Amino acid sequence: MNKNRGSQFRKWVLHLHSLYSHSQLSNQYNINENNHEERFDEFLKKLNENDIKAIGLTNYFNFSEQDYCLKRKLEEKGIVVFLNLELRLENGNVKDETCDIHIIFDNLLDEKEVKCFLASMTAKVVNKRLDSISSKDDYKKAVVNFDDLVKCLNDKSLNLKNRYMIGILSRGKGSSRLSSVFEDIAERCDFFIHSSDKQKNIEEDKEYLNSHGKPLLQSSDAHSFEKIGGKFSWIKADLNFEGLRQIMFEPSERISLGKDNPDTKLDYQVIDSIELSDARIIYLNSSLNTVIGGRSTGKSTLTNAIAKALGNEHFVPINEKTEKGMHVFDKDIIIHWRDGQEHQDLEFLPQDYMIKIAENDILRNNLVRSTVKSDEGNYRKIEKYEEDTRKNQNEIDNSIQEWSNLKDKLATLIKPEGDKKGIEVQLQKLKEQISEQEKKSDFSERKSEEYRKSETELNYYLNHQRLSEINIRNLNDMGSIEISLSTPIPSSDDTKFRESLEEYIEVLKTEVNEKWQQKIKELTDEQNEIFSENKLKVNEIWNSEIFKQGQTNISNNETLRKLIEIQKQEQLKLDTFIKYENNKEKIETQINEIQTKILRSYAKFGTLREKLQNEFEVKATPVEIKINFQPIKFEEKIKYLNGRNTTNNNFIEEFDKDSFRKIDNIFDALNLSYNQGKSQNDLIKDVLSQHWYTINYNLQYDGDNFEQMSQGKKAFVVLTLILEFSKDKKPVIIDQPEDSLDNRAIYNDLTNYLKEKKKERQIILVTHNPNIVVGADAENVIVANQHSEDSPNTHGIQFDYTNGSLENTYTKSMKYTLEKQGIREHVVEILEGGKEAFEKREKKYK
Structure with missing residues (x-):
């Protein structure tokens, strides 16, 4: 069954001498009248073994009846056969040497028409028609004039128009051995033919000749069975003369001179x-x-x-x-x-698919992103950027939560009632009154001083005893907590590898919890010891003589007792004021520090964008992909400021122009009005929860920016993008x-x-x-x-x-x-x- 697939690469040998190539000129097939069939079978076997589909059956100056018969027999066996007439030109090269030329005839040309040509063309020196050349001396001396040859081939009566091709032997870049006359002949030929053993020569010749629009064929010039199949050309064409003619129009694409079939698709x-x-x-x-x-x-x-x-x-x-x-x-x-x-x-790209992609920024960026995945190095840069931005955003989110907690904590602080200055004045007055009362009693001033000192120490040790009790209770609670390691393990088809990581994490978890329990015990023992020491100190003070005397003195002096009681109450009020102010100052300092930290972290987004933009560059000539960043409009994400007043509108407009500058002042008093029950704290959280830029892929084609191209050119660039960067075949x-x-x-x-x-x-x-x-x-x-x-x-x-x-x-x-x-x-x-x-x-x- 004929499976017609159009033009396909097959092996062609267009310079292969006939079994009956004139014996006077190097015929090594050793054929005689007794072994025709045997030699034919061997000839055919060599062609089939080397998968040669088409040959140029070559002979010098004319063809014998045996050549025509051989052509018919080979064609019956499925080999496509073109008659190749090898001639010697009288026109010389720079060394004054004659040169061989080849005429390949249409394989469907009738034998009679070939014979008419041979009968019409005359060889010089021997002055004989080609079909009359037969002696060894004739073959050695006969030459033809190129112009005469072309004139004869173009004789309308011979009906050979577009039914032959003229080839010339190549010897290196088409110029190293050519005289000016010969160069003109080479230019008028349809193809060059090569039989060099040096691959470098073949490659250089092919590049040179193809650049001048001339095809180069590699062929064996075989005169013996041993040389058949060693040299050949891969020609992509139908197995006929019209197929062969295509090499003149696509000299580089239709011919391959390597050993292997150029079709390497799996x-x-x-x-x-x-x-x-x-x-x-x-x-x-x-x-x-x-x-x-x-x-x-x-x-x-x-x-x-x-x-x-x-x-x-x-x-x-x-x-x-x-x-x-x-x-x-x-x-x-x-x-x-x-x-x-x-x-x-x-891969299916339906009608208008490329245009739809070209006109839609989101679809195009998604396509480019999937395309960039084929460039592992650059795609890793994008992944690293996204990983770093996520990490940075998580740090900012955590800081914002901490900031929000501090703001809530500050809002819950209650300022004590009264006047701190008045309390301080009252305490000073009470101190003086207590001193006067102590002087009136038999409790000396020295003993009063010692008592007050012991009372201060007692309060110190009682407070630390209280703190130790709290710490011990907290340690008892923490002792029941098991520490877990939530380290994500990357997905992998290697089960053994993944299990080894999981097992090691479990080992680490066990070790961590053992150390944790050990530390809890150490800290508990330490706090118990501190509690005992403080308790001992408290008992010592309670049992001290001076403390007992002081307590008795206070009990016996009603006025002094009342003054001291009032002093304690006022001191508690002052302590509450001091504690409030200290807490307020501490929280405000923490808020300022966390705000600075947040803005410093947020600035990293700009650094990360700049780094990616400078380092990322994907090229697959003529397409180039670069990265820039597209700012996100404020109202695409936040809706509760719009339509309120001029101040709000100005803020939104300035944010869209330079979000970075506005964010740098986001903690300042903005004096904005809010919808939906929102406040500036909500605005701060919402603004800082994202980095307000998306990756935009900038396409260029031969240096032209994608955005400046016509719709159709954009569609072509999208097609190029899809096919050029894909490693999928x-x-x-x-x-x-x-x-x-x-x-x-x-x-x-x-x-x-x-x-x-x-x-x-x-x-x-x-x-x-x-x-x-x-x-x-x-x-x-x-x-x-x-x-x-x-x-x-x-x-x-x-x-x-x-x-x-x-x-x-x-x-x-x-x-x-x-x-x-x-x-x-x-x-x-x-x-x-x-x-x-x-x-x-x-x-x-x-």
Whole structure:
């Protein structure tokens, strides 16, 4: 069964000498009249063993009947055979040496037409027609003039126009051995042929010649079985002369001179074929498949059906109510992958998808972010930035909570009643009165002083005894608490690795809790000892002689007792005032410190943004991704200031201009009015709970900023972004990417881009633009047709398809539309400007 996939890379050897190459000139096949079949079998075996699909069967100056017979026999065995006539030019090089030239004839050219040419062309020196050259002496002396040769080939009576190609032997960059006359001949040839053993020479020649629009072929020049298959060219083309001619239009893309097949895509990343209803199968190429057709002929229907069959997230089924969605066939299709397995991997970019992404900042930033993931180094910078901002925000949130608690604590402080100054004056007066009373009693002034000292000490030890009791109770409560380690363990498929981390954390937890209990015991013992020491001191003072005498003196003097009692009450009032002021000052100091800490932490956001902006840069020529930060509008997050007054409006306007400056003064008295029962404290919390900037990805293409591009150019850049940075090589479907691009942009940007990306991944592309199909040298063109009276399909099938290469060309008198002509003719007929696109392609190196 012919699985037509369009142009494919196959091995071609276009300079391979015939078994019957004239024995006078190095024929080493050792063929004689008794071993023809044996030598043919060996010749065929060598071709098949080396998977050679097409050859240039070469002989000097003319072909024998045996050559024609050999061609027919090889073709019967599936080998495509072109006759290659090797001639010697009289025109010399810089060393005055003659040079070989090759004429490759259309493989479908009738033998009679080749013979007519041989009978019409005369060799110089021997002065004989080519078909008359036979002696060893003739072969050694015969030469042809290049101009005479071209004139003969172009003789209309010979009917050879576009049915031959002229090649010349390459010896290094096309110039090292050429005279000026010879350079002119080389320029007029269609291709160069190489048989060097040095890879460096081949690569240099190919680069040089391709840059001048000339294809270079590697071939064996084999005269023996041993050399067959050692040197060859990978040519991407149909196995016919029209396919071979394509190397003149795409010299670098259609030829590969490496040892391995250039198609290196993995089998699971290539869709092999699409099976439609009625067992119809469309075979796909691993490179660029373009789907063309008139309006409503089933182009997008086909790609939509592929997306549906593979469960792609961008496929949207028809909504019965709105009738919006993506049309598919009545019956589901079957997708066959090249590895024979089932896969779901597919990139599907439906019609207008790129434009929607281009016009929506959120969607575009999400796409860019997912794209940047392919650049692990730069994506790690973003992750580090987000990690650092989260950590910084958590620190700020904790500080804000601490600040809020302090504000609440300050608000709950109750100022004592009375007048502190008056209390202080009263205490001084009481002190003087107590002193006078003590003088009147038999309790000496010295004893009074000693008593007051012991009383002060007693209060000190009683207070510390109280504190020890509180500490011991708290330690008892804490002793029942188990410390847990809430360290997050990163997810990993390595179960053993994860379990080892979990086990170690458990070990640490046990060790920590053991040390914790040990510390609780140490502190409890310490506090018990302090309590005992203070209790001992209290008992000593209570039992001291001076304290007992003082207590008795107070009891015996009613006036003194009352004064001391009043003194104690006033001192308590003063202590309450002092405690209040100390607490208030302490809390206010803490609030100021935490506010400074918060603003200092908040300033880190600016440093982190600047660091990321300076360090982040992703390039994949010609696309470049940079980062800037988009400020968030105040009223997008906070609604309770709007519409109040001019002061509020000015605050909002200034915040949107420079949020950093306004935040730096957020703790000052702002004199704002608030809705929804809010206050400045709420504003402070809400403002500081976020950093008021979002990451914005700035795209550039060849130095042009994305925002300044036209809609269509933006869409193309989005497509480039999707394909350029993805390391995933799964197939991609693109529906009409050329929308909104002018023809020049399509030809210069999109076609060149597709030519590069199709080497990396399989592309299925719906288009109505011939510059994409022809300019991007689509390997496989799928032509869609909807059945109608004027354009019928086989069996009246609603949507039918045919496919093939750009070099597939013919016209036939057939009933059904898709069978009437070749792919080239369909392209010209369906796509406006198709003919011009082919002409442009074929003239670009002329």
